Amino acid sequence: MTFTTEETSDFDTSMYYIPKPLDLPISTEKQSLSSPQPKMTAAEEEEDFIKNNYVAKTLLAIPELPAITWSNWYTQIDWVKVIVLYSEPFIGIYGVFTTRFVWQTTVFAIVYGLLTGLAITAGYHRLFAHRAYQASLLLRYILVTLGAGAMQGSVKWWARGHRAHHRYTDTDLDPYSAHRGLFHSHIGWLMFISNRNCADTDTADLDNDKTVQWQFKYLTVLNIFMGYIVPVFICGLGWNDYRGGYFFAGALRLFLIHHATFCVNSLAHYLGDAPFDDRHTPRDHFITALVTLGEGYHNFHHEFPSDYRNALEWYQYDPTKWAIWLFEKLGLATNLKRFSKNEIQKGRYGMMQKALNRFGKTIVWPKDNAMLPIISFEEYQELASKDDGRQLILISGFVHDVSNFIDTHPGGRALLKSRIGKDATVAFHGGVQNHSTAAHNTLAMMRVAICKYGGEVEHLKKRLGHDFTPTPILT
Structure with missing residues (x-):
């Protein structure tokens, strides 16, 4: 029974029903909390x-x-x-x-x-x-x-x-x-x-x-x-x-x-x-x-x-x-x-x-990292230089295809065009403009690949105080 009484003055964080720990050594080995059960037929399962x-x-x-x-x-x-x-x-x-x-x-x-x-x-x-x-x-x-x-x-x-x-x-x-x-x-x-x-x-x-x-x-x-x-x-x-x-x-x-x-x-x-x-x-x-x-x-x-x-x-x-x-x-x-x-x-x-989980299911999220190919920085530059209609930009270790967005970019087409084939991490994180959360979320939907080791200027992003931004550093 987990309750406190009115006479107790603090109800905010104190939990008076927590037991004292046993004075026993803690095992570092992984243990299974359940023992393997013998297989039963459907009738046996119903009876049990x-x-x-x-x-x-x-x-x-x-x-x-x-x-x-x-x-x-x-x-x-x-x-x-x-x-x-x-x-x-x-x-x-x-x-x-x-x-x-x-x-x-x-x-x-x-x-x-x-x-x-x-x-x-x-x-x-x-x-x-x-x-x-x-x-x-x-x-x-x-x-x-x-x-x-x-x-x-x-x-x-x-x-x-x-x-x-x-x-x-x-x-x-x-x-x-x-x-x-x-x-x-x-x-x-x-x-x-x-x-x-x-x-x-x-x-x-x-x-x-x-x-x-x-x-x-x-x-x-x-x-x-x-x-x-x-x-x-x-x-x-x-x-x-x-x-x-x-x-x-x-x-x-x-x-x-x-x-x-x-x-x-x-x-x-x-x-x-x-x-x-x-x-x-x-x-x-x-x-x-x-x-x-x-x-x-x-x-x-x-x-x-x-x-x-x-x-x-x-x-x-x-x-x-x-x-x-x-x-x-x-x-x-x-x-x-x-x-x-x-x-x-x-x-x-x-x-x-x-409620959040139910709401989250109504949202289209970026592709999971496991579904994205991993390429080197040199491979990224080679793909970006091809004349195939793709406009590829590297930001925070992810390669993004901005082909359908470049003409509607609020900062102008030229700004994105100048970063094609480059690492635009620092520019995106405050070097040119410190983008909003909505901009981060929109950008994430354009991911097409992961750049191995994150890209060439990760250290510059850290110098600007943006090292908290999640970036895949894969080996």
Whole structure:
């Protein structure tokens, strides 16, 4: 695990996870890191792959569910989840059109929605699923209690599924794999009965957490009490709006929180870019962050999951990160984990390099040196003196055919003509004009040969300070 803690003052270059070197002599002999493997048949290779690949082995051991047809579709649906999830929008919409708006209820619904939402993002997600920080016993009880008010199952169930999602991202063991479509990753995975549990996912820490076990034991009571009774009675006893408390602070709030959380599984794997790694589907986007209380910088999160931040930059929207920071200032949280900046920069560098490589493939480059003939300086002079229409100039050890360029040379035809058959290295590198990078790149496209030993005036180029210019010195 490569992370540092908030208490460490320097995150720029220090890497605290580098091990101490072994006190052993370094061998100067070249060694192969892999031993030769015996040749296998295709069938043996497939068998060996399955034996050593947990995902493939597990999938083979799981019986396939029957295909969904018109005659059996109702047996494949998790009716409890479907009724709960699909009744919420209808109840909420009915309440909007039949219930008067009370500003106190509106404010409370927003505040209570933020609190129960943060209990999921800061509690279920970053604390319990990823252990991105340590929380006091009081804070843990607050988070599991408010989290029950979001009605998203128990901490243990939620975190177990989420750990499986990270461990098996985009495979068939990922509970909400984006490769199975936007609908499946958003809500479909909850609607249909699965024949797979969360595979090999370690939840021993949650089994030993008394706050998690307390919530699991009283989950149904906590769901009803925090999900509906609390908002109804606060709005009712506070300003006599029991109905608004049920429809707005209860049903409509739950509908919005549920789908905001679902967007982390769906939208965050479709919308945005991948500044740290593009091998998997997670993406970073401000809109997703806005919808999910800061969980939208998902590419960063999947690369550095135990970092308490989702948004790396201070200006990126991540209220969950700010809430955890506030918990620390209040003495309720400690050991806020942050990955080393050096490791984060490696991810950025890798993606920038990929982008450069893709861009480079759109460019026509000069011929590789290995594709050019090698001639002596005397042979170059002889070729240049022939009356065959070629105009050959030697610059920096390369022979260039400037026949198609001489008439458009910005410095004039005469200047190039006077260097035909000569070494024009010094003139090109500042003796007459210190040419631009674009001129260097254009000239390189005209290479037709390499001059053995570089030419006659390499020492003059060095005297003018241009010895850094790459020149082939071949023997």
